[in-house]
Amino acid sequence: MQTLKVDLGDRSYPIYIGSSLLDQDDLIHPFLNGSQIAIVSNETVAPLYLQTLKQSLSGLKITEVILPDGEQYKNLDVLNTIFDQLLKDVHGRKTTLIALGGGVIGDMCGFAAACYQRGVDYIQIPTTLLAQVDSSVGGKTGVNHALGKNMIGAFHQPKCVVADISVFKTLPDRELSAGLAEVIKYGLICDAPFFEWLEANIEKLVARDEKALAEAVLRSCQNKAEVVAEDEKEGGRRAILNLGHTFGHAIETHEGYGVWLHGEAVAAGTVMAADLSKKLGWIDEALVQRAIKLLVKAKLPVVPPQDMTPAQFMELMSVDKKVVDGKLRLVLLKGLGEAVVTGDVPQDLLHSQLEESCK
Amino acid sequence: MQTLKVDLGDRSYPIYIGSSLLDQDDLIHPFLNGSQIAIVSNETVAPLYLQTLKQSLSGLKITEVILPDGEQYKNLDVLNTIFDQLLKDVHGRKTTLIALGGGVIGDMCGFAAACYQRGVDYIQIPTTLLAQVDSSVGGKTGVNHALGKNMIGAFHQPKCVVADISVFKTLPDRELSAGLAEVIKYGLICDAPFFEWLEANIEKLVARDEKALAEAVLRSCQNKAEVVAEDEKEGGRRAILNLGHTFGHAIETHEGYGVWLHGEAVAAGTVMAADLSKKLGWIDEALVQRAIKLLVKAKLPVVPPQDMTPAQFMELMSVDKKVVDGKLRLVLLKGLGEAVVTGDVPQDLLHSQLEESCK
Structure with missing residues (x-):
């Protein structure tokens, strides 16, 4: 495993790159704020990797938010369904959101974290090559508007990024x-x-x-x-x-x-x-x-x-x-x-x- | 007129408090980033004060966004109508939003500014006592969710606040x-x-x-x-x-x-x-x-x-x-x-x- 540090003062964070990282429960734990977690994923990725990830988080209260898969769902309406679920499960300011998916999931989960109760922590677990090399690094989060891509969003840095190379086995x-x-x-x-x-x-x-x-x-x-x-x-x-x-x-x-x-x-x-x-x-x-x-x-x-x-x-x-x-x-x-x-x-x-x- | 400074490092800003400030075009101008402005107001306040404010902004390209009046409209759907208008009028990152209204307008306009193209400037012109003493100071912005008030939002400080005491003449x-x-x-x-x-x-x-x-x-x-x-x-x-x-x-x-x-x-x-x-x-x-x-x-x-x-x-x-x-x-x-x-x-x-x- 290689560790790369993104150097942003008090918003600095590590990117872990390597094989079979999803199973390693010592990577994510140090970055959790409290006992509440919400994993945001989609209908394609969740059946492949959600169970593996959950095993490494045993003992914690986990909310699952499974969104439809695709850029066409990266909008305010679908974003609101993340808030619905967080509020139904009474997540507080110390919750941690985890993005498990490609760029769309990362951007939406990150933006939800930027806005929920005016800002909570989140962790990126990118499952596409594009998300690993681009959208999960740098804190750009957001959703599309009918009149322009990524027009609504925030800069919100993750607490850490876990780039597991093994997930490419299932990538189309x-x-x-x-x-x-x-x-x-x-x-x-x-x-x-x-x-x-x-x-x-x-x-x-x-x-x-x-x-x-x-x-x-x-x-x-x-x-x-x-x-x-x-x-x-x-x-x-x-x-x-x-x-x-x-x-x-x-x-x-x-x-x-x-x-x-x-x-x-x-x-x-x-x-x-x-x-x-x-x-x-x-x-x-x-x-x-x-x-x-x-x-x-x-x-x-x-x-x-x-x-x-x-x-x-x-x-x-x-x-x-x-x-x-x-x-x-x-x-x-x-x-x-x-x-x-x-x-x-x-x-x-x-x-x-x-x-x-x-x- | 009294000037009060909110001391927040590079996010510091002045609050101007006094009578008949809406007409004074030298208050707002120093805080404009470019030639684009969007005034966000509501159906109650706009007929009373929009023209006065516009007179002090002559020569600038102004988009008017007039929202329905009331806390029940402080939600993501109505927020999106602000983005609609900004994108239709091709507002860029150097635009300045101006909130002309009470707390609801201030919170929504501020949140729109926090999210539009990942963050643009905004100015608060609060027209209710509550907005002048509370919601326009401190950078809390956001909208309500059916399951909780102010649950979706951001910390985003305004560039300045103009608290015109004269507006209380029309306050219910x-x-x-x-x-x-x-x-x-x-x-x-x-x-x-x-x-x-x-x-x-x-x-x-x-x-x-x-x-x-x-x-x-x-x-x-x-x-x-x-x-x-x-x-x-x-x-x-x-x-x-x-x-x-x-x-x-x-x-x-x-x-x-x-x-x-x-x-x-x-x-x-x-x-x-x-x-x-x-x-x-x-x-x-x-x-x-x-x-x-x-x-x-x-x-x-x-x-x-x-x-x-x-x-x-x-x-x-x-x-x-x-x-x-x-x-x-x-x-x-x-x-x-x-x-x-x-x-x-x-x-x-x-x-x-x-x-x-x-x-």
């Missing part, structure tokens, strides 16, 4: 690929050697080699922890983690939450961002092709959905959280491992880029 | 009295000289003497600001601000939100807390009678609703936010101006107290 291929999109992102935005390692190891990752996956999770979390420690609330640099996300969120919102997986949308969005970076003369065609090749090997889409128009992209991107005073800001590449946030993309260039992408 | 008698319940509370919990001042000036306050009201608002806010500065997130001492609130919240939840005003429920709850303190031998009958006399002069109820039973109180109080590991904690009095939070009230004493109160 599509979910594995979606996670790889975020893994590849870290290489592109801030870690060129990791990108090269990924080029050399992508086949092993797709074949679920446990050692390679553990390495990918560790290095992804290291990169994310470093960026988050520098800029917890995204005043500046943290925004680079959103490479491909402005385009990607537009795709997710347009297609309907859950139709494209988040990682799939990010993959197509990453290619759009790389293309635009090339158009600006910041990177060369060779790097764009390397990114595309790696994403294709990871079995990810590299073009947006056929039914989307440039106008639809522009409209959906206008509510992006990185917009400042009406000005769209995008995360683009200045080289391999070097991302920047820019509000200076000429409108005509962006339009011609969208025209090309939507062909 | 019942709302004025409700505010006085919280004013009297400050005397009881931490400011004996203020309690004595209130005994001497209660007739002036009920008659809406502007000078007396300004003094009452200032001293109430001073008391609250001091307690909050010591314990922003209610780890300890801040809980004393909840004198009468555990009983009061039970009344509000049982009667249906909006049937009893918050201040009315707190008034009856305060008498229950005082009675219980006397039963414990902590204060004498004379002080209980002084509190009752002052509340009656402020035209407030001093007994709970006739239809409530001790069992109903016990059930509703079990979800109180001050409950720790299943143990109810109450704010009680050890003397005039001296409140304590205690988990040590014998069950039989509490029951006999509830039996008496519910006769």
